[in-house]
Amino acid sequence: MDFVFDVLNQRGIRVAGKTLRRHTHQGWMSSVFKMDSSVGPIIIHVADLVEEHRRNKVWEKFSGLAHLFANHQEIPAATIYYSGLADSKFILVQKFLNGAPAGRRTLHQGVIADEWFVDRAVTIKKILAALANVHAITLRGFGWPSPNEETLQGPYPSWKDFFVEESPRWLESVREADERLQCHPIEGFAVSIKSIINKVEYAGPSVLVHGDAMNPSNILIAKDGSISLLDWEWSIAADPAWEFCDLGWWTIIDSEKNDLDPEIVARARLYIPLWLLWGVHMHAKDINPEIYLALRQLLADRLG
Numbered sequence: 446m447d448f449v450f451d452v453l454n455q456r457g458i459r460v461a462g463k464t465l466r467r468h469t470h471q472g473w474m475s476s477v478f479k480m481d482s483s484v485g486p487i488i489i490h491v492a493d494l495v496e497e498h499r500r501n502k503v504w505e506k507f508s509g510l511a512h513l514f515a516n517h518q519e520i521p522a523a524t525i526y527y528s529g530l531a532d533s534k535f536i537l538v539q540k541f542l543n544g545a546p547a548g549r550r551t552l553h554q555g556v557i558a559d560e561w562f563v564d565r566a567v568t569i570k571k572i573l574a575a576l577a578n579v580h581a582i583t584l585r586g587f588g589w590p591s592p593n594e595e596t597l598q599g600p601y602p603s604w605k606d607f608f609v610e611e612s613p614r615w616l617e618s619v620r621e622a623d624e625r626l627q628c629h630p631i632e633g634f635a636v637s638i639k640s641i642i643n644k645v646e647y648a649g650p651s652v653l654v655h656g657d658a659m660n661p662s663n664i665l666i667a668k669d670g671s672i673s674l675l676d677w678e679w680s681i682a683a684d685p686a687w688e689f690c691d692l693g694w695w696t697i698i699d700s701e702k703n704d705l706d707p708e709i710v711a712r713a714r715l716y717i718p719l720w721l722l723w724g725v726h727m728h729a730k731d732i733n734p735e736i737y738l739a740l741r742q743l744l745a746d747r748l749g
Contacts, residue, residue, distance in 0.1 A: 548661025659693030
């Protein structure tokens, strides 16, 4: 931690090293610590990076997010004090926010489900209000972004280009995982994905998308009932409809009564198999294949 202390000190943040403690919350790939500092309590994430994080330089993206959050106080997110690498570990230092998670995402007997500890309907309205502010931030380019001055920029000129360039790698990792796990290939898999990508016609602006905002474990509820959005690791420069592809939104976008723009709903329905393909790819190299197999089954069902 000495490296982190030195970096923060260079940025004018004095830390009380003796107060360093493991936080009760531990992430999927990270160890989490809390400590006191001259700017108040801070939280330190120390994470092992998966291949995709390294490829997309997630530490640089968080540096860009730090500027965005500072310039857009309307976004309910924790202040970022530092993002970088140390001894191959991803280090993220943020303001500690008081509150409790809205729920948790679980996997039981091959089924992914969300358990909410608070009123789901009320909380979803707050999430949508928060996302309206997030999606109001326009960016240049599409895809996993990197810093550009005090904003973020995606590497692809169009949303369709993002899928055209990225999807072959996703398909290959699924093929390799299926072979390793001896799964029967999904019938017409690659052809179906290509057909969906050919239908992507979004020509609107690139906006900031959280990407995991319907996972209740990523929603922090303060005592006054306000919310904060946590875990921005899969934030992306995208069509705002990508936000609503997460499985937590499915019952909402499939309902005849929802508060979403019908055009966004239609595009989200088109993109869901692509979102699932990306998710399956992300878990293709997991030591425990449970999440991979659960998402793969959802993908197979969608391609039906």
